[in-house]
Amino acid sequence: xxxxxxxxxxxxxxxxxxxxxxxxxxxxxxxxxxxxxxxxxxxxxxxxxxxxxxxxxxxxxxxxxxxxxxxxxxxxxxxxxxxxxxxxxxxxxxxxxxxxxxxxxxxxx
Amino acid sequence: xxxxxxxxxxxxxxxxxxxxxxxxxxxxxxxxxxxxxxxxxxxxxxxxxxxxxxxxxxxxxxxxxxxxxxxxxxxxxxxxxxxxxxxxxxxxxxxxxxxxxxxxxxxxxxxxxx
Numbered sequence: 714x715x716x717x718x719x720x721x722x723x724x725x726x727x728x729x730x731x732x733x734x735x736x737x738x739x740x741x742x743x744x745x746x747x748x749x750x751x752x753x754x755x756x757x758x759x760x761x762x763x764x765x766x767x768x769x770x771x772x773x774x775x776x777x778x779x780x781x782x783x784x785x786x787x788x789x790x791x792x793x794x795x796x797x798x799x800x801x802x803x804x805x806x807x808x809x810x811x812x813x814x815x816x817x818x819x820x821x822x
Numbered sequence: 823x824x825x826x827x828x829x830x831x832x833x834x835x836x837x838x839x840x841x842x843x844x845x846x847x848x849x850x851x852x853x854x855x856x857x858x859x860x861x862x863x864x865x866x867x868x869x870x871x872x873x874x875x876x877x878x879x880x881x882x883x884x885x886x887x888x889x890x891x892x893x894x895x896x897x898x899x900x901x902x903x904x905x906x907x908x909x910x911x912x913x914x915x916x917x918x919x920x921x922x923x924x925x926x927x928x929x930x931x932x933x934x935x936x
Contacts, residue, residue, distance in 0.1 A: 806921070
């Protein structure tokens with residue numbers, strides 16, 4: 714199972730863009746990169762997924778360089794409600810998700 | 823469309839007892855996953871069921887077991903409860919099997935072992 718490394722915590726002011734980088738040096742050819750968001754006492758929620766280059770949806774963007782050994786989740790103009798734990802995961806069809814401890818993002822007014 | 827449901831919301835047991843947690847996936851979803859989240863820790867993968875079969879198992883002792891029923895609902899059983907089993911147990915379902923498919927999580931069952 715590919716292992717991911719991401720910062721334990723980050724702070725940001727409201728309205729700023731937040732970029733959370735995740736390292737996954739041992740990513741396999743058929744692995745996808747997925748990010749989930751979790752609020753306290755709730756189950757995680759899917760944010761975005763990508764395989765290579767850039768993916769954008771209404772919530773975030775995901776940047777993946779050509780070597781796929783890292784990825785960056787970009788949250789535009791964060792608000793207080795974006796305070797949560799963000800998990801970076803890599804997985805393929807036959808493997809379950811392996812959640813690490815994630816990155817605790819605190820958005821400050 | 824109803825989301826993933828779990829019951830009970832809270833469960834209090836004493837050491838040595840057995841606990842049964844239940845999960846109903848989103849309609850049409852065939853894969854069910856169970857996770858444990860102890861206080862201050864990340865989610866630990868427990869079990870993955872698909873089409874009634876156990877597909878994968880995390881690094882947990884055999885006293886953690888489960889099953890998936892023909893209607894794709896699932897049950898997690900924890901025998902011989904220990905204090906460190908106190909945690910939030912989350913169930914998730916996905917439309918297709920495989921970790922890369924979007925998983926939808928339920929609200930969880932908070933198990934407290936006294």
